[in-house]
Amino acid sequence: MAMCNTCDDPFFVAGIALQSRLFIGTGKYGADSLIPAVAMASGAQVITVAMRRVEKGQQGITAHIPATMRLLPNTSGARTPEEALRLARLARAAGCGDWIKIEVIRDSRYLLPDGYGTAKAVELLVKEGFTALPYINPDLYVARDCASAGAAAIMPLGAPIGTNRGLRTREMIGILIEELDLPVVVDAGIGRPSQACEAMEMGAAACLVNTAIASADDPVRMAGAFRLAVEAGRGAWLSGAGVVRASGEGAQASSPLTGFLS
Amino acid sequence: MATFQEFLRGWPVERRLRAAENADSEAVLRALNKDGLRPQDFLALLSPAAAPHLEAIAQKARDLTLRYFGRSVQLFTPLYLSDICTNQCRYCGFNAKNKRKRRHLTVEEAFKSAASIAVTGLRHILLLTGDARKVSSPEYIASVARRIKPLFASIGVEVYALTGEEYALLTQAGVDSVTMFQETYTPRLYAQLHPVGPKRDYAFRLAAPERAASAGMRSLGIGALFGLERFVPDAFAVGIHAWWLQRNYPGVEISVSVPRIRPHEGDFAVPNPVEDRLFVQYIVALRCFLPRVGITCSTRENAFMRDHIAPLGVTRISAGVSTAVGGVCPGENAEAGQFEIADTRTVEEVRADLAKIGYQAVVKDWEHPVD
Numbered sequence: 001m002a003m004c005n006t007c008d009d010p011f012f013v014a015g016i017a018l019q020s021r022l023f024i025g026t027g028k029y030g031a032d033s034l035i036p037a038v039a040m041a042s043g044a045q046v047i048t049v050a051m052r053r054v055e056k057g058q059q060g061i062t063a064h065i066p067a068t069m070r071l072l073p074n075t076s077g078a079r080t081p082e083e084a085l086r087l088a089r090l091a092r093a094a095g096c097g098d099w100i101k102i103e104v105i106r107d108s109r110y111l112l113p114d115g116y117g118t119a120k121a122v123e124l125l126v127k128e129g130f131t132a133l134p135y136i137n138p139d140l141y142v143a144r145d146c147a148s149a150g151a152a153a154i155m156p157l158g159a160p161i162g163t164n165r166g167l168r169t170r171e172m173i174g175i176l177i178e179e180l181d182l183p184v185v186v187d188a189g190i191g192r193p194s195q196a197c198e199a200m201e202m203g204a205a206a207c208l209v210n211t212a213i214a215s216a217d218d219p220v221r222m223a224g225a226f227r228l229a230v231e232a233g234r235g236a237w238l239s240g241a242g243v244v245r246a247s248g249e250g251a252q253a254s255s256p257l258t259g260f261l262s
Numbered sequence: 263m264a265t266f267q268e269f270l271r272g273w274p275v276e277r278r279l280r281a282a283e284n285a286d287s288e289a290v291l292r293a294l295n296k297d298g299l300r301p302q303d304f305l306a307l308l309s310p311a312a313a314p315h316l317e318a319i320a321q322k323a324r325d326l327t328l329r330y331f332g333r334s335v336q337l338f339t340p341l342y343l344s345d346i347c348t349n350q351c352r353y354c355g356f357n358a359k360n361k362r363k364r365r366h367l368t369v370e371e372a373f374k375s376a377a378s379i380a381v382t383g384l385r386h387i388l389l390l391t392g393d394a395r396k397v398s399s400p401e402y403i404a405s406v407a408r409r410i411k412p413l414f415a416s417i418g419v420e421v422y423a424l425t426g427e428e429y430a431l432l433t434q435a436g437v438d439s440v441t442m443f444q445e446t447y448t449p450r451l452y453a454q455l456h457p458v459g460p461k462r463d464y465a466f467r468l469a470a471p472e473r474a475a476s477a478g479m480r481s482l483g484i485g486a487l488f489g490l491e492r493f494v495p496d497a498f499a500v501g502i503h504a505w506w507l508q509r510n511y512p513g514v515e516i517s518v519s520v521p522r523i524r525p526h527e528g529d530f531a532v533p534n535p536v537e538d539r540l541f542v543q544y545i546v547a548l549r550c551f552l553p554r555v556g557i558t559c560s561t562r563e564n565a566f567m568r569d570h571i572a573p574l575g576v577t578r579i580s581a582g583v584s585t586a587v588g589g590v591c592p593g594e595n596a597e598a599g600q601f602e603i604a605d606t607r608t609v610e611e612v613r614a615d616l617a618k619i620g621y622q623a624v625v626k627d628w629e630h631p632v633d
Contacts, residue, residue, distance in 0.1 A: 028332020030620040052415075052629040055385070060626065075631070077480075079513045083631035090629060106513035109554060162330045162554075215328045 009238065011183050011205045014099075014131040014152040016070075020045045021200065022230045023072065023185060024223065025210025026053070026061055034219055035064040042223035045069060048101055048208065050076040051087045054094055062096070072133065074101040079114075081121035088125050100125055101155065101187075102134040110160050115142035119149060126150035135187055138172035140179060147182055154180060155208065157188035158199065162211050164191025167198055177203045193222075193229030200233025201241060266506050267468050273502065275448055275495045278305065282494040285309035294318060299551045304501050307547035308494055316543055323546035323575045326553045334622045336578045337609065338386035339379050340420070340560075342587045343367050343406060347392030349459030351445070353490065353523055353530045355585075356392045358459065365587040366397050369405050375588065376410040382582055382609040385415040385626035388441065393422035393461055400428040404435035411436040416628040418481070422460060423470040429477035438630055439481035440474040441519065442467065446491040447499035455490060471503075475511040480630075482507060482516055483558060488541070489523035489532040497544050504548075504555050517556030517578065520545060524562045524602050542571065549575035561585075564604040569615055581612040581623075 010017035023046040026035060039047060047069045053061045054073070065071065073091035078084040081104060088100045102125065104117035118134045119142055125132045126149055134146045138156035146154060156173050159165035166189060167173065177184050183205030190196050196207045209226050216222035285306040293303035294315065306312060307319060344366040347356040367375065372389075379387060389406060391398035398421070407417050418439035419432060429440065444467060446452050452464045461467065471482045484503055486496040500518055507516050522541060523532050536544070545557060558578040559568055568579055583603055607615065613623040 028328075028334060029622060030333030031617065031622050052627055053624070054629070055626050077629060078631045086633060087629060087631050108512055108515050109508050111554065164329060211329055211332070214332050 009234065013133070013183060018045050018070075018206070020227075020230075021206040021234055022196075022227055023048065023187075023206055023208035024213060025208065026050075026065065027210055028214035029219065032061050032064040035061075036066055037220045038213060038223045039066050039069060041220045041227065042213070043227045044223075046072050046099075048072045048074050048210070049096070050074050051091050051094075051096075052077050054091070054096065056094070062094075070099060071096045072099050072101050073097070074135070075103045075121075076105075078104050078121075079106045079117075080104065081117050081124050084117075084121040085124045085128070088128070088130050092130075098129060099131045099133065099152075102132055111162075112160065113137060113157070115139055115145075118142065119145035122146045122149040122151045133185070138169045138176050140172075140175055143176050143180055147180055151182060153183040153185050153205065155185045155187040158186050158195070159189025159191075161188040163189055164212055165189050166191055166195035167202075170198075170202070173199070173204070174202055193225045196226055197229040197233035197236075200230055201236045203237050206230070263510060265469060265472065266503055266510075267465055269506055270447065270468075270499065270502070273301075273498070278495045278498050279492070281305050282309040282498075285311045287311050287315070290315050290319075293550070294322060301498075301502050301505065301551075304505075304547060304551040305494075305498055307550060308497050308501075308544065312543060312547065313539070316539065316546070319546045319550060320542070320574055323549035324573050326549055327573065327575050327577070330554050331577045333573075333620055334624045335572050335576065335616055336386065336624045336627045337384055337581045337612065338388055338416075338418070338578065339382075339384050339580055339582050339609070340388045340390055340585070341372065341375055341379060342390050342585060342589065343372055343403070344391045344394065344398045345587045346394040346397050347459075349393045349461040350457055351459075351461065352455050352457070353487065353532075367406075367587060369402070369409050371588070372406045373409045376406075376413055379582070380413040383625045384582070384609060386418070386628065387414045387416070388418040388420055388439075388580075389437075390420045391422070393459060395422070395460075400424055400431055404431050404437075407432060407435040407437050415626045415630070416481075418483070420483075423463075423467045424473070426473040426477050429474045429479060433478040436630070438479065438628065439483065439515075440471065440479050441483035441485075442470045442474070443485045443487060443519065443521070444468055444499075444503070445487045447486060447496055447503070448491050451491055471507060472511075475507070475514045480515060481556075482511075482514055483519055483556075484516070485519035485521060485558075487521050487523055488536040488544075489534055492534050493536055493540055493544070497547075501548055501551050504552055508552070508555070515556065516552075517558050518548060518552075519558040519560065520548075520576075521560055521562050524604065538567070541567075542574065545571055545575045561603045561605040565607055565615065568605055569619060572616065572619070572621055579612070581607065582609040 024044045026049045073096045075084040075087040122132045131152045133153045135155045159168040185206045186199040187208040289306040290312045293306045346364045420441040559576045561583045
């Protein structure tokens with residue numbers, strides 16, 4: 001029996017193979033110096049960073065990100081597609097690469113993404129050669145628009161950001177997984193490893209977890225727990241979990257209704 | 263769209279006081295155990311009935327702050343450009359009647375001061391002036407903003423109330439945030455405290471955040487100066503002002519400052535001092551009511567208080583502060599400040615003390631997304 005049931009099971013974003021299906025973030029830590037240890041424990045290859053936190057040169061938050069990781073700058077603070085594009089250009093100019101997590105948000109109460117603006121931003125960024133990963137509500141129409149505009153993956157929220165409430169949008173995320181040919185990376189709202197595991201069992205390509213790790217009393221240990229949970233969920237998906245009977249389905253009826261067909 | 267002033271008329275002072283008096287322990291627990299608090303719930307958390315539940319409210323506030331802001335506190339520093347003022351605010355050291363040497367920085371002097379702030383690593387600056395349009399005109403403030411823009415990620419202003427066109431001028435000059443304290447939301451008291459000068463216009467000041475938001479400002483800070491009005495009427499008014507602004511300008515980041523009046527030049531006796539326990543009750547009630555609102559605490563509070571309230575909801579604090587014009591430049595002979603500072607720590611000291619409690623001082627948390 002293989003020790004690791006998810007080894008050699010990469011998924012692809014813009015043609016790049018990623019072995020780890022856990023993305024992590026850089027915000028909310030009590031010290032940025034924790035980031036390398038968190039990154040190591042998580043096994044993540046992709047890490048988000050808000051451009052609003054990035055400073056010129058090699059100082060500040062980016063100095064703590066392991067050089068082997070792929071940066072995924074986000075456009076936090078953008079309210080329009082054009083603003084997202086400007087932040088993406090700044091990210092590229094700052095040496096943060098071409099992968100951009102698009103955030104277009106015009107709501108300061110719940111920080112919910114603007115689907116229309118996000119789809120438009122994907123179009124603008126892709127035209128300029130960026131690899132666009134849009135953060136959206138799990139809305140099929142918005143997701144399809146993003147996909148048509150050239151998004152490399154779709155990042156639907158499980159619950160409002162920072163709430164740690166888990167997969168409140170479970171049904172909708174399930175539809176995106178079923179309908180889209182792109183990787184679906186569940187982002188925002190995942191508060192416990194079991195919830196990340198659940199997303200992976202559903203067939204999500206990956207999970208992005210920040211608050212739950214950064215706000216834990218021991219972020220490094222929590223990062224390790226999420227790594228295991230994501231691997232477990234992926235393993236379950238790959239192994240074809242048994243069908244769960246809906247409540248009321250009960251056991252096999254002793255007098256089948258279709259028995260007359262035999 | 264109705265204005266906030268119209269909305270506030272539905273909550274006259276007497277109604278606020280009566281509702282707070284009538285709130286009971288059950289109302290407090292109901293507010294504590296639900297999400298999406300309404301103004302009535304906030305009032306219950308501010309009421310005397312909430313006092314015995316302070317620890318439980320603080321626990322919830324800490325949890326919310328941790329989830330939405332993490333273990334980080336953003337630092338900024340104020341730069342006083344001018345203490346020339348035509349107002350006679352009875353509680354303020356810059357009161358026009360106070361006999362004192364006044365100073366007004368030229369654009370180049372302001373740049374020199376700003377540069378000495380920038381070397382500390384801070385990337386957020388707040389420009390302040392007295393209310394004297396002839397010397398500290400909107401054009402002057404815009405010129406300072408343009409001059410110092412390369413040094414900072416975020417430029418805020420805390421100046422007299424401007425027109426919409428003037429806020430637009432500042433937006434174009436690179437200013438992204440406006441702080442406007444109403445001081446007190448009770449019109450009659452406001453008139454007594456501001457007997458002379460343009461600031462006397464209560465309604466014009468109250469609507470300033472709305473004009474600033476319409477002019478494209480990305481961030482608004484509001485607040486009352488605690489110690490002037492009784493606690494509940496102003497604490498509640500500030501909270502519902504922030505709530506109303508969030509709902510009506512959803513794309514704008516709203517923050518609330520929590521200043522308590524400090525000693526200054528003059529003979530003003532604080533009518534309604536807010537003691538520490540009530541001050542903390544205000545911060546944690548605000549956090550429960552508005553989980554994602556920024557809460558700013560200045561050096562009016564001492565280091566002990568600031569270090570302890572950071573985990574309870576405060577997300578932004580000033581550091582390395584001088585409230586005197588020219589006070590940030592080494593070797594400058596600054597005059598007395600607007601108020602007496604209670605926390606004189608340097609930026610590095612604030613950073614080190616936050617680290618001791620497991621919190622990180624963030625010096626940059628904004629990137630202007632507009633060219």
